[in-house]
C-alpha cells in the first residue's frame with residue numbers, strides 16, 4: 001500500500017475493467033480520468049499517479065505525440081548537460097544516442113515495471129510523458145492538424161489504419177492520450193495559473209526562433225545561460241547540435257529502434273520533415289475546416305488558439 005492505496009495487480013485489473021472502453025485504430029482505449037489511454041498503459045498510469053514522487057528541480061517534458069518531443073528532448077538535454085558536455089563536444093551523447101535514449105519516457109518505464117530507474121536518476125531529473133496534465137512539467141505542442149499528419153506517417157507502418165480512420169477517431173477525441181484538446185487545455189491553463197511550473201512551448205514558434213526558446217527553456221529549468229555561456233555561443237551551439245538535419249543524419253538515428261512494451265519504432269521515424277504546415281499535403285480543405293472548427297469550439301474561452 002502506498003499513500004493509503006492498495007496497489008495489487010488484481011486491484012488495478014478491477015479498476016481497468018471498470019473503465020469505459022472503445023476500440024479505435026485497432027487499439028483498445030480505456031477512458032481514465034477523462035483521457036483515452038491505450039489499454040496496456042492504464043495500470044502504468046494509475047501506478048504512476050500513486051507512486052511517483054516529484055522532487056524539487058524535476059523537469060518533466062510533456063507533449064501530445066508528434067508535437068516535437070524528440071526535438072525538445074534534445075534541446076533540454078543539451079541545455080541541462082552543457083556543463084559536462086559542451087554542445088560542440090565531438091563525443092556529445094546526442095551524437096551517439098537517439099534523444100529518446102537520453103531522456104527517459106516515464107509512461108513506458110511504468111508500463112515495463114522499470115520505474116525504479118527514475119528513482120535512481122540524480123537530481124535535477126529530466127523526464128518525459130505523453131499523459132494529460134497531472135504533474136507540473138514543461139510542455140510542447142503544435143498545430144493539431146500537423147500533429148495528426150505526423151502521427152499518421154509515424155504509425156501507419158506499425159498499425160493498419162488509414163488517414164481517414166485516424167482523422168475520424170481524432171475528431172471524436174479517441175486517440176491515445178486523447179482528446180487532444182483536453183491535453184492542450186490542461187497544460188495551457190496551468191501555464192497561465194502557474195507560469196513558474198509550466199512552460200508552454202509551440203513547435204511553430206520554436207522553428208522561428210530556436211535560440212530564443214532555448215534561452216527561455218534554460219531560464220525555466222533554473223539553469224539560465226551565463227554571460228560566459230552567451231559569449232561562447234552556447235545557446236546557438238545547442239540549437240545547431242539539436243537541429244533536424246544534424247540529428248537526422250547521426251548513425252544513432254538512422255539505425256536502431258525504440259522498443260517499448262506497447263510499440264516499437266525505428267529511430268529514423270522520429271525524423272520526418274520537421275516543418276510547419278505539412279497538413280496541406282495530407283488533408284483536404286474540408287477536413288481541415290472540420291478539424292479547425294472542433295479545435296476552435298473545444299478551446300473556446302481558454303485563450304488558446306491555433
Ligand code: A3P
Nearest residue numbers: 066067068069070071150243244271272273274
Ligand atoms: P513531422 O512528422 O511533421 O516531420 P515527436 O518527436 O513528438 O514524435 O514529433 C515528431 C515531429 O517532430 C516530426 O514532425 C519530426 O520530423 C519533427 N522533428 C524531429 N526532430 C526534430 C528537430 N530536431 N527539429 C525540428 N523538428 C523535429
